[in-house]
Structures are given as structure tokens and as C-alpha cells.
Amino acid sequence: MxxxxxxxxxxxxxxxxxxxxxxxxxxxxxxxxxxxxxxxxxxxxxxxxxxxxxxxxxxxxxxxxxxxxxxxxxxxxxxxxxxxxxxxxxxxxxxxxxxxxxxxxxxxxxxxxxxxxxxxxxxxxxxxxxxxxxxxxDPGFFYERLAPLMTGLSSEIEQIKLKEYTSLINQGPDILPLFGFGTTIEQVEKDPIAATMAGNYLTMGMHYLADHLGLHIDRIERTAHHVLAPEKMSIDSGFSVEPDTVGMLRYDWVGYVDEKPMFQIEVFWYLNEVLRPDNVPCDDYWVIEIEGRPSTRLGLEVVGSLKRAERLVPDNPAPLAYIASIIPAIQxxxxxxxxxxxxxxxxxxxxxxxxxxxxxx
Structure with a gap:
């Protein structure tokens, strides 16, 4: 019934x-x-x-x-x-x-x-x-569900890596300057609110996977590799950045086990398609790499529709990364x-x- x-x-x-x-x-x-x-x-x-x-x-x-x-x-x-x-x-x-x-x-x-x-x-x-x-x-799906599933193809593992590429072209204009877009790299590092916020999520995923694999993380190190806008750029909300100011936030977290870099998560948050890396096929894209025996790599695209070549979901204009975060909660x-x-x-x-x-x- x-x-x-x-x-x-x-x-x-x-x-x-x-x-x-x-x-x-x-x-x-x-x-x-x-x-x-x-x-x-x-x-x-x-x-x-x-x-x-x-x-x-x-x-x-x-x-x-x-x-x-x-x-x-x-x-x-x-x-x-x-x-x-x-x-x-x-x-x-x-x-x-x-x-x-x-x-x-x-x-x-x-x-x-x-x-x-x-x-x-x-x-x-x-x-x-x-x-x-x-x-x-991320977290919730990739490091907790998909990455451990992929490890079932490897008899030995050296490293588990996740890369997140997220476009902010549909993001509201209030959060972007708070994260440091349109400022200098020095200012972003002086007040790294984006790194703190992202780190709260991503390191949680690392600890989950380590604990469930029976490993102990000795320490987690974070580095930054931000990218400057080559020209003036604007997005649909009206927010814009000037040339030579931050147009992409790029952070890297590495979790060490027995002094070896066992877990790694890289995030690439970019303003628009001009700064999207050449190897990224759509606005929101994730890559999981298992370095082991054998090694595997999986790329995952999130788009409004593959069949109809739609960038967004027509009746839900939220950023796709948001929709892909809320649907696991509903399920x-x-x-x-x-x-x-x-x-x-x-x-x-x-x-x-x-x-x-x-x-x-």
C-alpha cells in the first residue's frame, strides 16, 4: 500500500x-x-x-x-x-x-x-x-559513496583524489565579493572565508573515508593557487571583476596517512567560461581518481539535460551544484x-x- x-x-x-x-x-x-x-x-x-x-x-x-x-x-x-x-x-x-x-x-x-x-x-x-x-x-556523494565504490576495482591504493570544477555564473552577487572575487590574492589569503567554509565540508569527507577504510589522517594541509581574471568579466547577476583581480578560487587539501598524501581534494571555483579549464566540458564537473593497482578515473558532468543540451533545469533556475546537493537530501x-x-x-x-x-x- x-x-x-x-x-x-x-x-x-x-x-x-x-x-x-x-x-x-x-x-x-x-x-x-x-x-x-x-x-x-x-x-x-x-x-x-x-x-x-x-x-x-x-x-x-x-x-x-x-x-x-x-x-x-x-x-x-x-x-x-x-x-x-x-x-x-x-x-x-x-x-x-x-x-x-x-x-x-x-x-x-x-x-x-x-x-x-x-x-x-x-x-x-x-x-x-x-x-x-x-x-x-561534495561531501555527501563523491567521497562518501562514489569514491569508495570505485576502490572496489583496485587491490592496492596509493591515493584517492577528487577535483571539483564549479562555475559561479549563476551565483547571486552577494556571496562573491565575500569570497574575495574581484579583490587581490593577498586580500583573499588575509580573509580566507571561502577556504574556511569549503574546508569545513571537504575535510569532513576526508575523515569519513579515512575512518571507514580503517586509516588515520596525521594532518591535512591546504594550499591556494588562485587565478586572476585576464579581462573585465561579468555574470548574469550583474557582478563583475576587473582585470588582474581574482576570477578563480583554487584550493587544494591533502590528507596525509603515515606521512604519505593519501587523500586529496582540489576545488576550482571560477567566475565564467572564460576561466573554465580546457579539460572541463561543462559548468559543473567532478573528477575522481584512484591511484592504485589498477588506477581508475571517473568524470561526472551535471547539466540541465544531456538530451536537450540544456545548461540549467528549466523550472528550477538554481545553480546545478545546488540542485545536485539538495536532491540527495530529498532522496x-x-x-x-x-x-x-x-x-x-x-x-x-x-x-x-x-x-x-x-x-x-
Missing amino acids: TRKPYRVAVWGPGTMGKAAIREILRLPEVELVSVLGYNTDNNGRDVGEFLGKEPCGVAITTDMDTFLAAKPEVILHTARDFADFRADDEIVHVLEQGFNVISVLPYQYPAARGQDVHDRLHAAGVKGGATLYGTGI AIPAVVRADPGILDTEMPQFHWLPDLRDAK
Whole structure:
């Protein structure tokens, strides 16, 4: 027998939250019941009208109690990330109130931040009988699901590398100067908010994979290799950068195991196609490389439609990396509803590389 649609709430209707809401409104398996915003100007506004669509009968609220009164089965946590984990207290409160939370913020593997952080969030879920699950595309999909799956083709592994190429051509103009686009390399390194934010996510994925492979990361080193714009460049939102200012942020994180560079993640965040590397076939592209016996490489494109050669999803204008982050969260809803209280970790694939098969259970 088909069950009723899952009652879903969205916490934070920003760019990511809007992408989530658009998908929820079109899927028959889920029902939008509540939206929590932070802009008082939107309090009481119909969500459909907020998105420029027909009214849907759900109003945005800026009050947490009103938000929770809708009794959602799952809350999709898409609030703005300030790179300082300030959401911990609110998530603990919501879990203790008995509401399941799926977050696209860096909660994919809280143990990476320390056992005390993991224990606090887990205890909140147990207390309220609720589950916390973090997911997305990077981390959440590549280092936790796809990379370990690929290791099943290698009997020995020297390094696991992920490269992320993301176009910011569809990004809003508020976040880009905050990240340092249009400034100098010296200014970016003086106030590396983009590196701090990205590092919170990406190093979490490294720790997840290391721990689940039975390896211990000695240290993680970060380096920067930013690229200057060769000319004045603008994007659709109207944001522009002058020549010889930062047009691409490029960071490299390397995780060392026994003093060897076992894990590596490189990010290339570029303003538009002029700065897109020649080997990248589309705006949003990821490469996973397993150096081993044998070695493997997988390139993954995310586009609106391959068949129709569409760059964006026609009825969801969010950046594709955002859509590809929110869909794993929506797909996780049934598993989170069924899960035991506490923190739910992503499962490894059934078959994957083990550093020492003699220790396999």
C-alpha cells in the first residue's frame, strides 16, 4: 500500500532552500508543510508567491515554534552557512523536540569535528527520538559513496583524489565579493572565508573515508593557487571583476596517512567560461581518481539535460551544484524517517578496498 506523502519542512529559503522547495512542490511523494525564514519582510508570505509561482497555501514564518507546529516528519536544513557551526545549538534544540533533520550544511560526519561534537548531536537525537543526517554532493556523494565504490576495482591504493570544477555564473552577487572575487590574492589569503567554509565540508569527507577504510589522517594541509581574471568579466547577476583581480578560487587539501598524501581534494571555483579549464566540458564537473593497482578515473558532468543540451533545469533556475546537493537530501527522507534516533552516517558500498583484508570482518 502506498503511504501518504512525507511531510517536509524547509529551514532557510535562500538559494539552496528555494531549490529544495521547487523540487518538493513538484514531487508527489513529499508535501511541503512549513518554511522557516529569517527576513521579517517575508513573514506570512505564501511560498509559491515568494518563488514567483502560483500560491501553494504554505506561508513563510520567521518563528521557530510556528515552524515546528506544522509537525513535519523531516526538516531539510538549508540555512545560510556562516562557516562557524553556529547552527549547532538550533539543531540540538530541534532534535530534542523530536524532529528529524537532514542538513546540507557540514553535518555529513560530525565526528570529524571531535567526538564531543558527535556525542552532543547524537544525544540530542536520542533524547528526542529523532535523527540527524548530513548529505549533499561534495561531501555527501563523491567521497562518501562514489569514491569508495570505485576502490572496489583496485587491490592496492596509493591515493584517492577528487577535483571539483564549479562555475559561479549563476551565483547571486552577494556571496562573491565575500569570497574575495574581484579583490587581490593577498586580500583573499588575509580573509580566507571561502577556504574556511569549503574546508569545513571537504575535510569532513576526508575523515569519513579515512575512518571507514580503517586509516588515520596525521594532518591535512591546504594550499591556494588562485587565478586572476585576464579581462573585465561579468555574470548574469550583474557582478563583475576587473582585470588582474581574482576570477578563480583554487584550493587544494591533502590528507596525509603515515606521512604519505593519501587523500586529496582540489576545488576550482571560477567566475565564467572564460576561466573554465580546457579539460572541463561543462559548468559543473567532478573528477575522481584512484591511484592504485589498477588506477581508475571517473568524470561526472551535471547539466540541465544531456538530451536537450540544456545548461540549467528549466523550472528550477538554481545553480546545478545546488540542485545536485539538495536532491540527495530529498532522496534520503525515507531512510531518515526509518532510522534509529541519533546520527545517521552514510553507509559504505558493500564491496570496497580494505587496507588489510586480514582484518576484514
